[in-house]
Amino acid sequence: MSAWSKPAWPIRAAVHAFVYILAATMLVPFAWMCSTSLKTDVEAIDVQQVALLPAGSVSDWKWGNYLEAWRLAELGDVYLNSLIVAVVVTVLSVLHNALAGFAFAKLRMTAKRSVFIAMLLTMMLPYQVYFLFAYILCGWLGYVDHLHALIVPFLASAFGIFYMRQSIITVSDGLLDAGRVDGLTNFELFWHVVLPSIKPAVGALAIFTFMASWNNFFWPLIVIDSQENFTLPLSVAALSSGLYVQSWPVQMAAATLITLPTIVVFIIFQRVFVQGLALTGMKG
Amino acid sequence: MSVRSSTSGWAFAAFPLAVIVVFTALPTVAGVALSFFEWTGGGRPKFIGIENYRAAILHDPQLIHSFRNTLIFGVATVPITVILAFVLAVALKAEWFVGKTTVRTIIFLPFVISIVAIGFVWRWVLDPHSGLLNMGLESIAADRMFADWPVPWLGDSPWALGTMCFVHVWRNLGFCVVLYLAALSRVPRSLYDAAGVDGAGSWQATWRIAWPAVRPMTLFVVITSSIWSLQVFDLVWVMTGGAEQPWTDVLNTHLYREFAANRLGYAATIGVLVLIVTAVITVAQLRWLRGSAEAAS
Numbered sequence: 145m146s147a148w149s150k151p152a153w154p155i156r157a158a159v160h161a162f163v164y165i166l167a168a169t170m171l172v173p174f175a176w177m178c179s180t181s182l183k184t185d186v187e188a189i190d191v192q193q194v195a196l197l198p199a200g201s202v203s204d205w206k207w208g209n210y211l212e213a214w215r216l217a218e219l220g221d222v223y224l225n226s227l228i229v230a231v232v233v234t235v236l237s238v239l240h241n242a243l244a245g246f247a248f249a250k251l252r253m254t255a256k257r258s259v260f261i262a263m264l265l266t267m268m269l270p271y272q273v274y275f276l277f278a279y280i281l282c283g284w285l286g287y288v289d290h291l292h293a294l295i296v297p298f299l300a301s302a303f304g305i306f307y308m309r310q311s312i313i314t315v316s317d318g319l320l321d322a323g324r325v326d327g328l329t330n331f332e333l334f335w336h337v338v339l340p341s342i343k344p345a346v347g348a349l350a351i352f353t354f355m356a357s358w359n360n361f362f363w364p365l366i367v368i369d370s371q372e373n374f375t376l377p378l379s380v381a382a383l384s385s386g387l388y389v390q391s392w393p394v395q396m397a398a399a400t401l402i403t404l405p406t407i408v409v410f411i412i413f414q415r416v417f418v419q420g421l422a423l424t425g426m427k428g
Numbered sequence: 429m430s431v432r433s434s435t436s437g438w439a440f441a442a443f444p445l446a447v448i449v450v451f452t453a454l455p456t457v458a459g460v461a462l463s464f465f466e467w468t469g470g471g472r473p474k475f476i477g478i479e480n481y482r483a484a485i486l487h488d489p490q491l492i493h494s495f496r497n498t499l500i501f502g503v504a505t506v507p508i509t510v511i512l513a514f515v516l517a518v519a520l521k522a523e524w525f526v527g528k529t530t531v532r533t534i535i536f537l538p539f540v541i542s543i544v545a546i547g548f549v550w551r552w553v554l555d556p557h558s559g560l561l562n563m564g565l566e567s568i569a570a571d572r573m574f575a576d577w578p579v580p581w582l583g584d585s586p587w588a589l590g591t592m593c594f595v596h597v598w599r600n601l602g603f604c605v606v607l608y609l610a611a612l613s614r615v616p617r618s619l620y621d622a623a624g625v626d627g628a629g630s631w632q633a634t635w636r637i638a639w640p641a642v643r644p645m646t647l648f649v650v651i652t653s654s655i656w657s658l659q660v661f662d663l664v665w666v667m668t669g670g671a672e673q674p675w676t677d678v679l680n681t682h683l684y685r686e687f688a689a690n691r692l693g694y695a696a697t698i699g700v701l702v703l704i705v706t707a708v709i710t711v712a713q714l715r716w717l718r719g720s721a722e723a724a725s
Binding site for chain 2: 151156159160162163164166167169170171172173174176177180188189190240243244246247248250251252253254256259262263266268269270271272273274275277278280281296297299300301305330334355358359361362365366376380383384385392395396399402403406407410411414417418
């Protein structure tokens with residue numbers, strides 16, 4: 145070990161302190177959210193003392209806030225809407241993108257190169273310039289205020305096709321030729337040879353797509369009007385503007401119900417999440 | 429090399445490409461065209477030439493405000509995100525750092541939660557009267573340091589812009605840390621050995637070896653986070669209610685209001701301006717970072 149490898153202990157201590165404090169700021173708001181969600185309205189706005197835990201024993205805490213939040217914000221329906229949209233979009237768009245990526249990477253196509261470049265250019269377009277007519281189009285198609293509007297425009301994406309093409313191009317041609325000799329059609333090749341050999345990339349794209357759909361806010365705000373078609377972000381925005389409830393504890397109970405599942409899912413799948421996103425960033 | 433095929437690739441690519449053409453490409457062309465018209469969504473659009481652009485640049489002070497705020501957003505958040513993310517990644521990569529995995533998990537956490545939910549929770553923490561921050565500051569008597577107490581962290585003041593920049597960095601930091609961690613793990617050991625330093629984690633190794641070696645990732649992080657700050661909407665919407673205020677408005681909240689008020693031609697004009705700014709910033713950063721990379725090597 146050379147003298148460079150390990151800084152002196154005060155420096156190490158300072159680095160640890162700095163990083164830990166930063167990490168703590170990531171947790172504090174969520175801890176405060178959970179704590180508030182179990183307080184009474186009076187307790188929550190009591191400026192005399194900053195109590196981290198609600199008063200009384202665990203059974204005294206206001207667990208009823210959760211029931212009230214669930215009922216008032218109709219979270220059952222909202223969850224279902226978000227789940228339907230995100231699952232359908234993820235499954236179908238990953239499939240479509242992989243198929244198109246396969247075509248660009250390995251199949252014969254008229255005008256392949258120019259179409260591919262044109263597609264890459266659409267990736268640079270900000271949504272601010274195309275959402276207007278996408279909305280008008282959804283109006284013509286009768287999709288406005290309907291979950292269709294959150295699904296159909298997202299059935300494929302230029303980024304997804306590009307990403308799938310970059311992965312599929314690394315699959316060896318020998319493997320595909322062998323499949324052809326066995327008499328597989330292009331689709332069978334895709335399904336039995338290509339997809340299994342690019343599993344990590346498919347996983348990364350699926351996570352990326354799911355998150356984008358689950359958290360999308362601007363577009364649902366544009367096309368969805370009625371509460372029965374709300375997705376989670378719309379419902380949170382309505383809550384935070386005080387549409388259903390004025391009580392901070394009930395609002396925070398709703399926020400907990402909305403964020404907690406994401407946190408749990410993330411902690412369970414964090415390996416896939418982190419590796420997948422690092423992979424996505426690298427190729428993008 | 430393409431594999432010989434009986435069916436053309438178009439059989440697979442036609443539908444996905446059609447989705448992109450119908451919902452992205454054609455609406456872009458139509459949007460650019462619409463920026464030269466006046467239209468409320470009903471009836472016939474009226475051609476008015478560059479009148480929308482004249483109005484936007486000369487007669488819309490709120491657009492200037494929101495443009496300024498968006499620029500401040502980018503200028504404030506991008507360098508902080510890049511430097512903090514790099515430093516954190518180096519620390520988390522060092523062999524002597526205790527608790528790497530846990531810290532990485534915690535720092536990444538805000539990135540997976542919807543921005544709307546994050547803005548909502550922060551609004552409660554930052555509530556001027558009963559929020560955790562102000563109560564905490566009062567309890568250590570730090571409130572005397574501020575001229576206007578309680579500080580309206582999210583009112584219409586430069587404070588609000590600063591607050592939102594902070595939350596924006598806070599949310600996106602973990603993603604950039606993960607990107608830098610991936611980039612750092614690809615820096616070959618031989619680079620450190622050649623310079624006579626032993627692995628990451630020392631000052632010299634960090635700034636002389638690691639920082640130049642991850643330059644391509646820095647380019648990616650800078651461009652991605654610049655685009656994020658140009659596209660910021662969710663956070664501002666939920667933290668300020670999207671109100672028309674000089675210090676909290678950004679381009680997208682302004683655009684949304686114009687859209688909601690059925691001034692579609694004018695909304696399209698703002699969209700085109702965002703497109704132009706995005707293109708200019710991306711090209712400039714590509715040139716600048718590529719240029720300085722060549723100068724360094």
